[in-house]
Amino acid sequence: MEGEEGSQQPQLVLGDKLFLLRQPDVQDIDKVRYKEDVFTHINQNDMVPLYETLVADSVLDLDRALLDSMRAKIHDELANLDEKIADAEENLGESEVREAHLAKSLFFIRIMDKEKALEHLKVTETKTVAVGQKMDLVFYTLQLGFFDMDFDLISKSIDKAKNLFEEGGDWERKNRLKVYEGLYCMSTRNFEKAAKLFLDSISTFTTYELFPYDTFIFYTVLTSIISLDRVSLKQKVVDAPEILTVIGKIPYLSEFLNSLYDCQYKSFFSAFAGLTEQIKLDRYLHPHFRYYMREVRTVVYSQFLESYKSVTIEAMAKAFGVTEDFIDVELSRFIAAGKLHCKIDKVEGVLETNRPDAKNALYQATIKQGDFLLNRIQKLSRVIDL
Template identity: 85%
Template structure:
């Protein structure tokens, strides 16, 4: 089950195919191909528990003879694995016992039996002494979590991995964990932390079992655009040599990043439209599609308005290559939501910015904190007097 360098974990490839198979925007002819590939993968690995679930959900057709055949093969394989464990415990050393238990855990992962896999991973951990080997078991658990999108399991496993690193641990595994945590943060809409973790891992990326390096760069650029300021974006993303070597291979991504930084807003919107399909069809980004689209538009509108105290709606519409009606409707929504600090003078057809004064905001916050402190002191003095 360990994936070789440069190869994505087969079960995560399968998870992505299952996601696309259920996606409403994937064409029917494509779904026919995906269905065949999913069925082939399930059949070749004797994934009876998963096959039963997919058949119940009408994703695959139920073939009872095939299901019975899979279960018979599973029973036979588990019997062999149990015999190896018993033999190791009687005749061999602790290392061989651990390896035998690990083999059984990996087999449960292979056949898609989540509960038994987690249970067997715990048994294997009890036979494991080295911190590095315990970390590898956590990575197997994390892969299970991402296969089933079980965020509670992922969160607990990340916390467990961090506590293990306090006992020791090599840099390679620490760097791998950053990517796992970054993917978890991105999947749970914490884009700021995801961008930070991804950027830290650019030059040390070895987590090919999760996704290819191209996909990693795709996630890094997308999360950075909505979370980094202009100066940081230039230093960490636009000029990053690791990103420059890959970004041209990903359709629209280079135009998306560079047109934003160079204030070429018309080109930015064209590239943005080209990227929407990729974001919509991404397993981890799909649930946050609408949110991400809003955040990107907030960033680009804010950047445009930053240069002006007032600007005509017509000039802004022309800069973005859209109609006056579209930009008027867009901005009114963002202003009402408190995302943009400006107001629309509909009669004059002008946008007036009213950016909050940073010094005044700091002064108001200080006054508020001072009042809170005085109230606490007064309450404390009454207690002391008593």
């Protein structure tokens, strides 16, 4: 069940196809192919619970004969697994008992019976002594969570894994956990933490069961662009040898990253447009599509305006390869939301930057905290006097 190098977990591949099958932006001809793939996978792995769910949601058509056949095979295989567990408990050692229980847990994962899989993973854990093997059970649980984006299960499993590591654990599993946590952070819109975890794992990546290395680099670059300052982006991403060896294989990504750093804004917007479909049709990024688009535009507009005390709207529009009206509408929205520190002079057709004074902001924060502390001391002194 563990993904070998370059091999993504079949259940997670299935999850991606189910996501695409439900997207209105996916072409009908592609949906036909995804539907066939999903049906084939369900049939080959006797995934009765998932099949019944998809039939109820009108994603797949009901085939009564197939359903009865899959149920019969599940019944026979479960009887065989229970027989092996009983034999191991009567005649073999603790290690064999654990392996027999693990086989049953993996069977429930294969047929995507989530409730029974989680229940039997707990049983298997009671038969497990080694921390590393307990961690492997947590990874199976995390994969179940990522299949249907159960963030509560994922969060609890990550916390459990961290507690296990306090008892011990090897570096390889610790590094794998960073990627799982990074994917969780990215999926819950914590892009800054996701970028940090991904960058920490970039030279030790072995988590092929989640996604291929190309996809990992794709996520690393996307999260880093909106999380890192310009200097850090250059050191950790633009010049990173691990990224340089792969980034050219991903359409538009190299141009997207390098044109931002090199201030080639027209090329940046062109590459950005090419990447939007990839971001929109990624099931982990899809819920944050609009947010991510706004954040990237905030980064690029801020970078451009940082070089000027004032600049004409015409010059900015020319640099980005868009119309003046587009820049006017875009910046107005970001200024109103407090994302950009500038103002528009419509009469002169000029943008004037008004960067916040960092020293003044720090002074005001210190005064505010000082007042708060004095109030607390006064209240405490009154209590003491009483």
